[in-house]
Amino acid sequence: MALLPARARLRSIAVLGLPIMGGMLSQSLLNLVDAAMVGSLGSEALAGVGLGSYANFMAVALVMGLGAGVQAMVARRQGAGDTQHIAGPLNEGLLIALLLAIPLTLICWTQAERIIRFLADDPAVVEIGTHYFQWRVLAIIAVGANFAFRGYWNGTHRAGRYLQILIIMHLANVLISYGLIFGRFGLPEMGAEGSGMGTAIAMLLGSALYFAITLHGGREHGFLRARPRAADIRAMLRLALPNSLQQFFFATGITTLFWIVARIGTDELAIAHVLVNLALFLILPGVGLGMAATTLVSHSLGRQEPEQAYRWGWDVVRVAILVLFVLGMPFWLAPHLILGLFTQDPELIALGEWPLRITGLGMSLDATALVLTQALLGAGASRTVMAVNLGSQWLLFLPCAYLAGPVLGGGLLLVWLLQSLYRCINSMIFAVMWRRRHWAEIRI
DSSP: OOSSOOHHHHHHHHHHHHHHHHHHHHHHHHHHHHHHHHHTTOHHHHHHHHHHHHHHHHHHHHHHHHHHHHHHHHHHHHHTTOGGGTTHHHHHHHHHHHHHHHHHHHHHHHTHHHHHHHHOOOHHHHHHHHHHHHHHHTTHHHHHHHHHHHHHHHHTTOHHHHHHHHHHHHHHHHHHHHHHHHTOTTOOOOTHHHHHHHHHHHHHHHHHHHHHHHHHHSGGGTTTTSOOOHHHHHHHHHHHHHHHHHHHHHHHHHHHHHHHHHHHOHHHHHHHHHHHHHHHHHHHHHHHHHHHHHHHHHHHHHTTOHHHHHHHHHHHHHHHHHHHHHHHHHHHHOHHHHHTTTOOOHHHHHHHHHHHHHHHHHHHHHHHHHHHHHHHHHTTOHHHHHHHHHIIIIIIIHHHHHIIIIITOOHHHHHHHHHHHHHHHHHHHHHHHHHHTGGGGOOO
16 A cells, blocks of 8 residues: 555545644644743643643633534535535534533633532642633633534635634734733733733634625525525534534543642643644644544545545544654654743753653554544544543543552552553444444434
8 A cells, every 4th residue: 555645545545634623733733832921920820831731721611512523514514515514513503502602601701619629739839720721711602603604614615714724813912812821012911811811812802703704605505595494403413413422522531630740749740731732733634634534534425435434534544544643743752842941940841852752653553533523523423432532531541540540659650651552442443443434324
């Protein structure tokens, strides 16, 4: 088998996947810039923002599944030639996002301190994390809407539109957050809390831009032309809810991981925030390629071509393995230089050096899981994906991490080794599932 797919198929993957990957990389770079800016304020600020970020991830995870649901249904309708109703899933996704975001925002805003205090004992970390978290949850509605819009543009093979808005949103985020953290551009100096406020403002700006551009270019596909029908909303919920629950429990698992690391020490918690954001620099491009697979697989199934759908899954996996290997090389070749961009504390750098090496080396093995997860979602196998991911995370990784870290004193390094091992197991499971092709029989 060749290292890469045939030229024509590679071109199709690149045309669809590169804009999505670019958007994912811009999101990763944004996270890294935020971490670098907050890291200059000290380990407590870095730890507090880390906890607030992953608590917010738990909240927004319940609306993130709408992106995959909208994308799969839009691509399926486009493949079937149903032009006038292609944007119907977007209408349904936006309505569901609104109905979910209102109670989530109220609950998280009022209970922010209790949530952060449950995760950490350090008073300084709790105070910073609480204020940061409160600002971030104000943008839950924006996150849900942005994921729904992203699903529509990716599903119609116009990922470049999504990339354009995302870059504008991220540039605004960096500038506004920088101004609010350090009191620049005439803005108040808010410290780490300003990072949360800046991100919330940027998310809301992104939603406004998505709405304007979709109103202009999506009306012919039925955007806001008809009230969503109850049957269509139920169909969207059947597809999106398992993915949202998977994202929620995955986010809860990441937050639980931070709780486990906090039991080891505050320094470990601070550097873990940097390590996770660096890992996202590799993970998100892999997810971006997986989202390209979502569209290619869904489109092929919509045209009644399951063999093509099967080939697209493996073709994208091969591309992802090579891309993640190249992107991960600096992590295992020069981890001390990478970590030095975020902190000058030699103890923190020493704590993170080997976990970062493990991240760089192990990410190519994770590529299969990253891509085939999204490909299976495109085929409609959201419940199966949820069961595998949650089972491996909650029944295998997290109990072993708690036992190895706080209980047996294995430290951060052993926890990171276990994390890479469980992701490799996921890759093997999803590879077997894809080869069996049961997903080709699903109707959505």
